[in-house]
Amino acid sequence: MDACNLMSALSEPTRLGAIRILWDGKEHCVCELMQVLGATQSRMSRHMAVLKAAGLLVDRRDAQWVRYRRAPDLPPAVTALVDAALALPAAPERIAA
Numbered sequence: 001m002d003a004c005n006l007m008s009a010l011s012e013p014t015r016l017g018a019i020r021i022l023w024d025g026k027e028h029c030v031c032e033l034m035q036v037l038g039a040t041q042s043r044m045s046r047h048m049a050v051l052k053a054a055g056l057l058v059d060r061r062d063a064q065w066v067r068y069r070r071a072p073d074l075p076p077a078v079t080a081l082v083d084a085a086l087a088l089p090a091a092p093e094r095i096a097a
Contacts, residue, residue: 001055010085015047016037018068020086022057027069029062036053046073056082 010016016039022028034044048068051057056074060067074082 001075005054005080006056006081009050009056010082012047012050013090014043015051016085018044018047018051019056019082022068023082023086026071027060027067030068031067033068045070 010019018033021033021036028078030041030044030048033039033048034041037044039047045066046056048057048059052059052068055078056071057068058071059069
């Protein structure tokens with residue numbers, strides 16, 4: 001697991017929001033993530049691909065949807081890093097000038 005890829009994967013607000021949902025260890029449909037995070041299917045799929053490539057998630061196809069869950073057997077250092085990222089307060093929304 002590459003530290004730079006891991007940090008990069010966690011640095012985007014939508015991906016961090018997805019991790020916040022998926023970190024409960026349960027399986028979640030991409031349709032649920034789309035609804036909660038307000039993302040389109042194509043955008044959500046791209047974000048999930050980044051998180052999966054970083055080794056944080058595993059997926060399973062279920063008809064037309066894909067279900068994601070936290071990767072099993074993550075190294076303790078990775079779990080601690082994600083837990084720390086999730087413990088930080090969310091960044092305030094950026095206001096366009």
